[in-house]
Amino acid sequence: MSLNNFFSMGGYAAYVWSAYGISFIVLFLNIFLAVRNERKTIDELKKRLGSNNK
Amino acid sequence: MSEYINIFNVILKRDLMLAFRDKTDFINSLIFFIIVITLFPLTFGTKSTIVNEIIPGMIWISALLATCLSLETIFRSDFEDGSIEQLTLSRYPLTLLVSAKIFAHWITFGMPLIIISLLMGILLSLSNEIIIALFITLILGTPILSLLGSVMVALTIGLRGGMLLNLLILPLSMPVLIFSTVAIQNAALNQSIIAETYFLAGILVLAITLAPLATATALRIRLS
Amino acid sequence: MYKWIHQFGSPKYFYDISLHLSKWVTIVCIVCFIGGLYGGLVLAPADYQQGDSFRIIYVHVPAAWMSLFIYVILATSGAISLIWHIKITDIIARVSAPIGASFTFLALSTGAIWGKPMWGTYWVWDARLTSELILLFLYLGYIALQSAFDDKRIAARAGAILALIGIINIPIIHYSVEWWSTLHQGPTITKLDKPSIHLTMLIPLILMVIAFKTFYIAIALIKTRSEILKYECNSSWVKKILGN
């Protein structure tokens, strides 16, 4: 299977790749939001903890 | 046992009295129902084929929307004046008291709605088979809506955002709408509607057994 | 059983376990994902009817399965928190709902994209797609209900009731939609249902299903951990962790 064949997907390239594109966006957003939320939480708590100790 | 029947009757009578003393709420939702139904012939025309095909389904959708509007009255005033706390803390099972309230809602809203639907059906000259199917599906379906709705009202009453209730009820009442409209379409084609009737009856039994319990639990959660 | 649940439900215990679990779950997820993609996009032969468009199955089917699976998780953890009042299950339900909604959206959109070459239109009122759409509404309702409460404990328990009613309703919804669609269209669209599938097509599908499941677990664990930290911010073990 050549690279060209792989990308053209037997003429269904638009459908297959857009479906996979959407999937990656959705999965990526899930990861991104989860990780950002974790960082924000930890930062916030650390800040609160720091101000309590002072 | 007779004690339980007695308290059921007391609550039923109380809610019926409240509804008749302050009619605006349920009369407004019934008027809304009538207005929505009259919108459909005005938009789709009055050819008899169209009327027979579209109107029964539209009556059902209007019934669903009007029910959504009227549902809040089941618990709104009780929530505001603290009656719900008294009911919750009484010596009787909350499930029983709540069933009486739901039944009262169906009597004050569901029953007039069925009668109005049949009158509208006759006025719009639907065929007899369709009117019969409409009657059967409404008499099985409207109690389901009241029961399902009471749970959602118990969950959402007093929360900010009035649309939330509708957002919760509409997807959950999809099966009732589907079976009812399929039954009516079958009736229009002179086919049997037994299967759909059984489905609706089955859902009704399920709702009667589960919904009051769920409503009572939801109310306890909301009070805490 | 009760004791076990409480031990498992203890936030610190869960936090420690989840750190270990996270590592393994992530590794399994990445391996299965790469394996599944390679198998599905490169190794598997084109379908004799649908050509290469069938390859959408490798994201569509796992997403659809997970959308239902996560709703079941919402209902079960709801039941557990109603019965035993456990914080962890409250949190799991709350963090799972948006993930479930995103998978439902994914299943719907990939289904619609797949529909175009198959049926010639993006949207068909096929029983499966329609019930998936209603499932999306159920998810949105659940999230909206949860966010309407200020008190998270009450939100969790109210959500639990909604999820339990939803889970009873889902089979009824699915059945009613099927009933309705056979009446309106006849059973024409079965291509999506049970393709007699070749092994080289099946193995990547299984890998992708595992990848999606572990993906969900990994994300849910991350979110659950940050929620635990928020809940338990006054306890000594959290301060210790944050101190480092």
Add this chain to the structure above:
Amino acid sequence: MSKFSINNLECIRQNNILFKGLNLSMEDGGLLQINGANGSGKSSLLQICAGLIQITTGEVLWNNININQRRYEFQNNILYIGHTNAIKATLTVEENMTIIHSLTGSKSKINYSTILKKIGMSGMNKIFPYNMSAGQKRRLGLTRLFMTKSKLWFLDEPFNALDKEGKKIIENLIINHCAKGGITIFTTHQKMEIDGYPLQSIHLRNNNV
């Protein structure tokens, strides 16, 4: 001899700790007032006692049994009156009283006029509450005290909106109830004294008792 007690109670509302490590024990004849500023958790504490609010830490016991274990047995023994009156504006005084009476489960007939006379609302049998003053509505809500046979009374701000005469009536009722072996817990804004009866009191401040 019956006993109402609270062990190691903690209450968190909207991520604020209202109180922590609260212990309380009352026996027959006990009279307790809870006072504290607005938002100190008076009403919450009363609602916890009545079993309306579910708690995460601690336990509420009635005769040494957790109130959630035998909920209806407990509810058969309590009377809770919230800061709202739980009366319907569109039902007459008598109709309101009938419903209250039915919910107590009593089979005897009620004598509307006697009760209304005792609470100082003679001849108002057929009046609708929307025509009544706040104090009169409060009195109507408090007619529950005459109709109940419950042993445990939880009253949230019972003296609110009442005039001097009304306060006296309610005070006497409470004293009578406790003297006969009942238990009463009520909340007030300010610390108050009740003449002729030993009164325990707890003061809620933010975060500690």
